[in-house]
Amino acid sequence: xxxxxxxxxxxxxxxxxxxxxxxxxxxxxxxxxxxxxxxxxxxxxxxxxxxxxxxxxxxxxxxxxxxxxxxxxxxxxxxxxxxxxxxxxxxxxxxxxxxxxxxxxxxxxxxxxxx
Amino acid sequence: xxxxxxxxxxxxxxxxxxxxxxxxxxxxxxxxxxxxxxxxxxxxxxxxxxxxxxxxxxxxxxxxxxxxxxxxxxxxxxxxxxxxxxxxxxxxxxxxxxxxxxxxxxxxxxxxx
Numbered sequence: 538x539x540x541x542x543x544x545x546x547x548x549x550x551x552x553x554x555x556x557x558x559x560x561x562x563x564x565x566x567x568x569x570x571x572x573x574x575x576x577x578x579x580x581x582x583x584x585x586x587x588x589x590x591x592x593x594x595x596x597x598x599x600x601x602x603x604x605x606x607x608x609x610x611x612x613x614x615x616x617x618x619x620x621x622x623x624x625x626x627x628x629x630x631x632x633x634x635x636x637x638x639x640x641x642x643x644x645x646x647x648x649x650x651x652x
Numbered sequence: 653x654x655x656x657x658x659x660x661x662x663x664x665x666x667x668x669x670x671x672x673x674x675x676x677x678x679x680x681x682x683x684x685x686x687x688x689x690x691x692x693x694x695x696x697x698x699x700x701x702x703x704x705x706x707x708x709x710x711x712x713x714x715x716x717x718x719x720x721x722x723x724x725x726x727x728x729x730x731x732x733x734x735x736x737x738x739x740x741x742x743x744x745x746x747x748x749x750x751x752x753x754x755x756x757x758x759x760x761x762x763x764x765x
Contacts, residue, residue, distance in 0.1 A: 541695070568751055570751045570752075570753075572753075577757070577758075578757055578758070579656075579741050579743075579755030579756050579757050579758050580696070580741075580753070580755050581755075582752045582753060582754070585751045585752065587751075592751075593751065593752050595752070627695060627696065629696075629751070631751055640698050641698070641751060641753070642698075643688075643695035643696040643697070644695050645693070645694055645695045646695055
């Protein structure tokens, strides 16, 4: 079975632009979470979606938004990009919304560079 | 708030050496604890987990014991291999905290022949 897939793999944007990152979860997984990993740091939680509803939000500005589609794929949108948004964006999928019961599987990430 | 503190790297070891990567945590509730590994160019993979005090998680020769009294979850392996070279992340989730993982900053391990 295919794992979690993310697109694009890399992209370069200019300050002030908008970006959309995409994630396809493992088949049958209904929960998708997004994390931001700045170089040299651990991943920081951005959002969790389960059954198309937002179930959690991290400490990120309103420039960050996300949604989940009926097929459980997800998009992360970032508006008005800043240099500090440069990072690896990770998507993780899980069968359910409760981590202690179900493992989260991470995709390879999208490397975003803002210039 | 919740946080995870890991020893800084890089940690450089010779093949077959003993590995310890320290991890301590602060949590407002009762967490489950995890070790994830990130190989170059890849996403995170769950290495092992423990969901209650005194539980020992183990996988691929790695072990970690959930110590509530010292709020620690140190990662150990008796004999490392070159293929273990990666970045290791300690993380926690609070019970009832959904899928929100709180990660440490990661520890890079380099194993040399």
